[in-house]
Amino acid sequence: MSKIQVNKLHTLTGHNDCIYALTEGTDPRFFYTGAGDGMVVEWDLDQPDDGKLIAKLPHSVYALEVDKERNLLFIGHNFEGIHVIDLNENKEIWSIKFTDQAIFDIKIFGSEAFIGTGDGILTIIDIPNQSLKKRVKLSSKSIRVMSISPNNLHLALGLSDNSIKVLDLRNDYQPIANLSGHEKSVFGLTYSPDEKTLVSGSRDARLKFWNVSDYALDETIVAHMYAINYLSFKEDGKYMVSCSMDKSIKVWDVEERKLLKVIDKARNAGHGTSINKVLWSSYSGQVVSVSDDRTISIWQIEEN
Template sequence: MLEHVKSLSGHQNPVYALTNSGKPGIFFTAGNDKGVVEWSLDKMNYVKVLMPVKTSVYSLEHYNNQLFVGLRSGEISIFDLDKQLVTANFQAHEKPVFDVVAVPGKQEFLTASEDGTVGVWSLVDHSLLYRIPVSADTVRSIAISPDGQQVAFACKDTTVKIYNLKDYGLLHTLQKHTLPVTSVQYEPSGKYLVTGGRDAQLNFWSMPDYQLKHTIPAHMFSIYGIAFNPVRPYFATASQDKSIKIWGTEDLKLHKIVSIEKGTQGHTHSINKIIWTRDGEYLISTGDDKLVIVWDWEI
């Protein structure tokens, strides 16, 4: 179901950020070694260092052939992949930026920060439109609902906040995790929201009423990544416990564990980020062991 293809080296420090590009077979990574790197799945190697950065990178987002880079300094840099240069750099927050997500339907993008706020920015001129005081502490992760009507924020204060994307009004505060919420994703068809926390639990919330329906003790330590396969009824989770797990989207059952402790190849330290390629054929993972690992979907 998930087979190791190659472990890619090149980063000199932990890797925190990972995103697909608009081109098949190209993806980007960044972390604590002050550079954003472009990789090729065709060559199974790095292509080049796209841009240097002054501080660690915690988040990457690709939209319209632009790469949005969220920095530990609280800055956002925007790299134009056509022009191959940085076209904007500005102070978005007073503290680190942990997530960046584009909202194309509104020509906006969102930034989540350790300062507890979410910035709402124009995709056209990068001006600040709103600043939402979401939490008294870190906002770690952002997810947009499949219908584009709502947005979920995972917070360090153990809550998940649901806002209306139209006017950014607060709709729900979800409280079930006992420790900070570190990851959040909507199921692609809109059936439920899934959240993962430092308590190692996966919580499943029904849509559209956000009622808690299931809780799974999914990992041993913090869950840092939740990624739904775009073409198959499965999703992956990744954790500080160095494992990747594959679950059924419909039955929520565990189908595969990838971990060096289970005798497979894998990460030797915390896994910080996972994504599927847009065709669903590969899962890519990054972690504190400085590696980028490519996994192939095997029937």
């Protein structure tokens, strides 16, 4: 089994409240964070100490997503809607006010933006026309997280009703599967890079591995002490990181479904409070994590 070496490279500060949102730029050297202070900041992994303020909004930002085809940053503005920033010009070019709910996740595929909100509604935005295309009511509980399988054209959604719903992007968002098994809200959800596995993480502290061919449950792992907040695969699909309310990041061997490394305050001078998002950057093997402690950590994670 591989030995994993962890080196903390940077601790970044500047946000004045819990950091909830994290996404990679069109150029993966850059990443974006959003927080309870309404600030959205661009960071450069080559010069990480110099964050650049992109937007300042009156309400918390829980969701960010970059439209890499058009180099646009979509900001989920709680209780309002979305703001769209042209990253070439660094200015807002349009916005749509369509909800009085919290926006928990945004995903972009082709010419559509998918937005999951606290009232269990999936809102689909037509990006070129800057217009609301469709609303799909999935639950009375929040849509917390989404993941897209581009080759299968599947959209998976994790909800606070403890379920995972899979919709068909080929066929007008019709349901393909309704996965049950988690005992609490599903906060973490991601397709593996080869799109053969869907991994979910929940407030029940369990990881579940689902076989995408039939969405059968392959394995359940008691993975953390408290809620699993987010999951991110390394680009090659060999490893995955999970982050938790238990203040730890865990590195997993995906094929073996084995824990390889725990990153926390005691061992690695990690975060002191809940870790809300984690991103395995496709830029030089670094992992970015954001926390309720208002800091961003950058980690080098390598095989020995």
